Amino acid sequence: MPVRKRRGADLARFDQKTLLRAYAAAIGVAVFLQPSSAFAMHLAEGILPLGWAGAWWVAAIPVLGTAAARLSRRSEASPLYKPFVAMIAATVFVLSCMPVPVPIVGTCSHPCGTGLAAVLLGPAMAVVVAFVALLLQALFLAHGGLSTLGADLWSMGIVGGVCGWLAWKALRRFGASMPLAAFAAGVASDWATYATTALQIALGLHGERSVGQVFRAVLIAFVPTQLPLGLLEGALSACAVAFLARRKPALLDLFATPMPVVDTREAAQ
């Protein structure tokens, strides 16, 4: 009985400590996210003509459906998968809500986090976590829009995730260290996201001018803000991957592969 009592007390203390630390993290993030008059980059409601907004939605639905089916399959195979996806989704949500100023230019924007998500979970799951983040922001934070959600998902979740993942894979294949490859993934995903946004604006709003002309103009307008922010996002990704590689390297190999190849319960030990 005393042993059981002590174990119960240990459990209660563990839960209390876990909750306290989670509260502390939550308050820290909340204070950090306090918006000033600055917001960021998602295409807002009504920016794209309805035809283009619908086309991006139609193109996004099959990708999102495939990714969601994969999430379901992987969750059944591994008990750690859902908490890991939830943690990365929360990270992407927090990062993409966070306005970061670029003092030289006098504007601000935000990191995307989908490069990091693609490195850790694979490009398919980057789509799911980007969708969750974008949907919550469009519904409750007046940030982005429901009609433009398909376009935003394409730029941030699909193209950003795939470009980040390709950069990671290419550099790892050539023997680059994990932090360096993660840095490249973060940079590639951020810049690819904004290049895609520029393309979406050019396709939908080129008017009398050619698509290429508008695309170049929008891209050049993004450069002063996104050039340093892409490097910042790369540094964040490198730090996160370096931390994971030191603390629990098994997680880096388990979930970015198409299907689990080892029992994740053993890897969790």
Next chain:
Amino acid sequence: MIAATAVLALSPGRWPGVDESVVEKFARDAGRTASPPLFGIEGDLLLFAFLCAGLLGGFLLGYCFRTLFPKRGESDAS
């Protein structure tokens, strides 16, 4: 990033986002303007929404982190 956010919070002027300085500029040139969001929250209510989003996001992040990375002494208890 903390330093950059502190700059943003403490600076007296506005720091327009690229949505305003780039996207909306090109949209205006093309004769389009952003329409109001589904839930048109603004001002203090928007601040509160961001506070709640940060709390929930941070709580989820912290909770999942503790689940995935328990300390050695605590891993037995979990």
